[in-house]
Amino acid sequence: MLDVAIVGAGPTGSRAAYRLALQGYSVAVLEKRPAAGLKTCCTGIISQECISRFNIPVEVILQQVRSASLFSPSGNSIRIMRPEVQACVVNRSAFDHHLAATAQNQGVNYLFNTAVESLEIKVDRVVLSCRSTGAVFTLDAKFVILACGFNTPLVRKSGFGLSRYFTTGVQAEVQTKELKEVEIYFGNCIAPGFFAWLVPTQNGRALAGLMSHQSAGFHLRNWLQELAEKGKIEPADHNILYSGIPMYPLSRTFQDRVLVLGDAAGQVKPTTGGGIYFGMLCADIAADTLHKAQTTRALKAKTLLSYEREWRRLLQAELRNEYLARRAYQFINDHQIDSLFVELKESQVVESILNGENVSFDNHGGLLLKTLRRVLTSRVKRIFQ
Numbered sequence: 001m002l003d004v005a006i007v008g009a010g011p012t013g014s015r016a017a018y019r020l021a022l023q024g025y026s027v028a029v030l031e032k033r034p035a036a037g038l039k040t041c042c043t044g045i046i047s048q049e050c051i052s053r054f055n056i057p058v059e060v061i062l063q064q065v066r067s068a069s070l071f072s073p074s075g076n077s078i079r080i081m082r083p084e085v086q087a088c089v090v091n092r093s094a095f096d097h098h099l100a101a102t103a104q105n106q107g108v109n110y111l112f113n114t115a116v117e118s119l120e121i122k123v124d125r126v127v128l129s130c131r132s133t134g135a136v137f138t139l140d141a142k143f144v145i146l147a148c149g150f151n152t153p154l155v156r157k158s159g160f161g162l163s164r165y166f167t168t169g170v171q172a173e174v175q176t177k178e179l180k181e182v183e184i185y186f187g188n189c190i191a192p193g194f195f196a197w198l199v200p201t202q203n204g205r206a207l208a209g210l211m212s213h214q215s216a217g218f219h220l221r222n223w224l225q226e227l228a229e230k231g232k233i234e235p236a237d238h239n240i241l242y243s244g245i246p247m248y249p250l251s252r253t254f255q256d257r258v259l260v261l262g263d264a265a266g267q268v269k270p271t272t273g274g275g276i277y278f279g280m281l282c283a284d285i286a287a288d289t290l291h292k293a294q295t296t297r298a299l300k301a302k303t304l305l306s307y308e309r310e311w312r313r314l315l316q317a318e319l320r321n322e323y324l325a326r327r328a329y330q331f332i333n334d335h336q337i338d339s340l341f342v343e344l345k346e347s348q349v350v351e352s353i354l355n356g357e358n359v360s361f362d363n364h365g366g367l368l369l370k371t372l373r374r375v376l377t378s379r380v381k382r383i384f385q
């Protein structure tokens with residue numbers, strides 16, 4: 001019997017696998033796709049903090065990000081820049097490969113083309129029902145981590161439900177003309193309630209994407225056409241990829257012998273939809289919790305509660321602020337976004353953000369929420385004047 005079976009060879013599953021194998025456990029990762037790194041609907045922007053913390057090698061980094069230009073609906077722009085690298089764009093496929101190879105080198109067994117269809121929790125083990133190229137078999141593990149991404153039937157079937165707030169992310173690879181830095185576009189005309197991005201990768205290529213609750217593909221197609229008409233990108237028949245993005249964590253991420261991790265648990269930043277760094281931090285917490293549980297031989301939910309306590313202690317305040325900022329942003333119209341840009345440019349807010357020690361790529365929810373509250377309060381005041 002395995003010590004731990006992990007479902008999903010994304011960044012969170014591979015990180016948890018590596019960490020557990022390092023502690024001496026027998027670990028298998030079960031992945032329904034033929035290899036790691038086949039999820040391509042991701043821009044791959046992660047903070048410098050994430051790069052350093054998880055020793056991400058330069059080979060998987062496509063770009064370093066020090067600056068970005070933000071555009072309001074009417075085209076007003078703000079450029080933010082810091083001398084130090086703030087974030088990197090990683091080749092998402094190579095990144096996942098690297099994490100899987102690191103875990104394999106530590107002795108983790110990867111079973112590709114293997115979909116886990118259901119779990120049966122017994123007193124002393126979990127029985128996983130798997131399907132691999134038509135054959136059905138079972139696998140026993142003392143413990144299971146579900147790191148199988150957002151909104152998978154397995155997580156719902158295992159009684160964890162679905163995040164109560166989510167959206168759709170869409171993206172296409174484009175050929176740009178002189179795109180020098182990350183560009184972020186705001187406005188309900190482009191991405192209602194969210195934003196769109198153009199992120200340079202290599203050799204003039206870039207990733208263009210947006211998030212939207214409705215008709216995300218339609219909005220992206222319109223925007224790509226607009227960018228092509230403006231000469232910003234080469235016109236082409238773009239291949240648009242879609243994926244769901246949770247914006248709120250599951251209410252419970254553990255039960256007897258089972259933990260839920262990463263996008264599956266909703267450990268994702270609601271402002272940007274970025275889930276790699278927070279998910280990998282939670283992977284370490286999951287592995288450490290299991291280690292403690294194994295050493296005390298107490299695998300019951302009561303013991304595993306500490307996983308949820310720990311990751312919420314680390315992330316809950318930021319996730320909550322970002323969630324509230326995200327909801328508040330949806331009440332702001334294009335005119336107000338434009339006014340906000342003017343206000344930000346005229347005031348010293350941008351400078352204080354750039355120089356502020358408590359604001360970072362991964363920690364910005366509180367500041368955003370404060371700014372949006374101010375905009376909404378002045379809007380309500382104007383209504384009653």
Ligand SMILES: Cc1cc2nc3c(=O)[nH]c(=O)nc-3n(C[C@H](O)[C@H](O)[C@H](O)COP(=O)(O)OP(=O)(O)OC[C@H]3O[C@@H](n4cnc5c(N)ncnc54)[C@H](O)[C@@H]3O)c2cc1C
Pocket residue numbers: 007008009010011012013030031032033039041042043044045046114115116117147148149150152154168169170171209242243244245261262263264268273274275276277279
């Ligand atoms: C358009 C877009 C852009 C994004 N850009 C960024 C970004 O720039 N930065 C960032 O941090 N995040 C970004 N994200 C989010 C990021 O992609 C996710 O947060 C991240 O992939 C989550 O990793 P994970 O390991 O939890 O799950 P995943 O990467 O989704 O991996 C889950 C794995 O489980 C496998 N699986 C599923 N079900 C089963 C099953 N039953 N049996 C076996 N295997 C199974 C899947 O095949 C998959 O390989 C973006 C998302 C979108 C949609």
